[in-house]
Amino acid sequence: MPVDLVQVLTGARVTALRRRSKYILADLNRGPSLLLHLGMSGRVRIEDERLGQFHHDASILPQHDHLVLTTDRGTRITLNDARRFGAVDLVRPGEAHPLLAALGPEPLGDDFTPDRLARALAGRALPVKAALLDQRIVAGLGNIYVCEALHRAGIHPRRAAGRIGRDRLARLHAQIRAVLTEAIAAGGSSLRDHRQASGELGYFQHSFQAYGREGKPCLRPGCTGTIRRIVQSGRSTWYCPVCQR
DNA sequence: ATCCGGACCTGGTCGC
């Protein structure tokens, strides 16, 4: 956490909220932007004094509350992160921030094209699963949506990233976009902690075809496979050994 | 340069 965080934030007004990859950015009416990452277990709690939601004094921090912002309208915004894998930082105007500098294209943006994906993967020997988790290749995919996109595209997670044919790469590109679009529409995937900004649970977890389904039948129409779990660079991968090649 | 394994943390669940 930057040493001048309190000085920068005190009295500042948030003029815009943005997102880049998995980073939340709050632009201020002066100086730097506030950068947040929720890591694996981070959450933002928003409470309103007028609704009686201040259950404790701001000087007494409940466990794993790391940052408390209080507005002059009686709203309290708290960053809670049990595992502390998240990040809080300031981004100076015009700065190439180290956490943002190397990020690849937004998967739902215009510059994420099948061609660009092909160029990023060309010649690479690492498993396509690992490549899609690399935020320099495409920014914003995590374990769930990589598993789901590979299953939908019928591509084996261990396949070398540079050895996927053009047509199948186009299918992968399309399925990355499709799964993200559907998941966003469903409010995300609530496994444990995730909530929508409204506080409602997301419900895309009910649409998983692969993630977390070890030993269950593959849901691709006509496929008789059983979902298997393997570990790749320390992360679980779920896939169907019959229809993912 | 590329790839992989380990490190960073805490908490929940499960089997004994």
Place this chain on the structure above:
DNA sequence: TGCGACCAGGTCCGGA
């Protein structure tokens, strides 16, 4: 009830 093993939605770093 207690205890250890294992698992978790992410990312960075160092060694091979």
